[in-house]
Amino acid sequence: MPTTAPAALADVTASNSTLRRFLHGLPGVDAVGLEARAASLGTRSIKTTAKAYALDLAISMVDLTTLEGADTPGKVRALGAKAVRPDPTDRTTPAVAAVCVYPDMVAAAKQAVAGSDVKVASVATAFPAGRAPLSVKLADVREAVAAGADEIDMVIDRGAFLAGDYLKVYEEIAAVKEACGTKARLKVIFETGELSTYDNIRRASWLAMLAGADFIKTSTGKVAVNATPANTLLMLEAVRDFRAQTGVQVGVKPAGGIRTAKDAIKYLVLVNETVGEDWLDNRWFRFGASSLLNDLLMQRQKLATGRYSGPDYVTVD
């Protein structure tokens, strides 16, 4: 059995029953309070210089994503070029954090961002359903890492999680973490839209962090309910509590459904108010998005010129 859990919580993962006792022993989530807190933090007014800072920070946190059956090497190259220089008319625009692609596109993406600080993230483990044997999932991860992926976005086995087989989920995450080796950082996707309750999201967060996740991520973007301020706030509270208990810092990545600069800034307020400045960096917080970047760029142009910009002045993806 892999022993990736931090020493303080080592005995928790000894068996399915100890793990179960621990996860179900986590305090229940006050759903109304959580949503009210997320909504009230969303009403902050961020203007002028603070807005300029927030827009640049948000751009630098974007995982520019293309996860379509119709992805071509050409599209991935275009995405890579955009990731490195999001606004060709304004060289002060920061690069995004990473491009996120399917494993077979990693090589093309790697080539497209060569020579820059932009990372290549690859979804793996039979994304988005995660319904494949462990050996297939691990092969998926190894191939992606071998092709040069800097980050792996894995999906958890929601079936096993909902059936209460927490140890299976734990061992799977730990095995994938091992397959990532020392080079690639691991993001664990919960698909919060399929976990039904906030309590389950809190349990999944702790389970993934115990198993060695470098990042916890809300969703795949392929289901109806994706990232919401409330579930992101809940996960931020989980990483805050986890660091307080173990000293290990874990990142958070809301993904799917964040389309406007206004929304992105609301998430940054959540981060600042919940976990503080330590997480206001693209090493610890990311946005999984595709159309968000264009809106961020248009807002940035508006702030720079004082004129409202339009979709004619950003790329069509």
Next chain:
Amino acid sequence: MSDKTEKTASRLPVFKTYKLYIGGKFPRSESGRVYEVTDSKGNWLANVPLSSRKDARDAVVAARKAFGPWSGATAYNRGQILYRVAEMLEGRREQFVREVADAEGLSRAKAAAQVDAAIDRWVWYAGWTDKIAQVVGGGNPVAGPFFNLSTPEPTGVVAVLAPQESSFLGLVSVIAPVIATGNTAVVVTSEKAPLPALSLSEVLATSDLPGGVVNILSGRTAEIAAPLAAHQDVNAIDLTGADEELARELEIAAADNLKRVLRPQPVDYFATPGTERLTAFLETKTVWHPTGALGASGSSY
């Protein structure tokens, strides 16, 4: 209005909340501001929204979203919808006669003449939707083996500053030609007399006109027009409601992304309009199609 409420004193008056019209919905101003509108003698009529530049921004987004489907609709269909607006207006004629009379200080008969002319104006432009292409487009004779065709296409999102004086007939005379050819419009109402325009939005909302094709903003013309003139996603601007100094400023701002500009000019709104306002917001697309070598007759088509 006041003597009517006195006659039915047993009943509490029900005042109308005038609202903006953006993307087919009736929001209040994002800023929460309102201003007082009075009749020509200075009696209070209503509080109407005082739009901010963010309302203008939202209206442009709505107009851009509506542009694809509206410009893609058949000219015949657009004509039907414009005619439908006339039908709906006819049913609410009395309301508009009252509002125009209050707003412009006209007698009932003169106000009725304005409203009738406005209804007829919708019918007139409804007829033009599927005819303008024949008038300004067509086949061009060229010196070469090419089939050469020109067709007019709508310019895009048009910001319209409605005339300040003619609150209804003038308003209809500037909106109808813009949307007849497939453009979408962001309309800034007359500053002093916005009520007929805000009521027109209720008519548009019930006339099969897709949401966002016409967006109506009330407020200070100079305040709303400035961000519209500088907006990079607005393709043209009609400066009818701007005074000379404002028009100059707006035209300079509009030059940045090469907007089409229609300068303010004296117009008799009762006269039958020409096609000038239709063609002001059209682009011409010309296609050259090779025909191969010309035959002995001199033509291969």
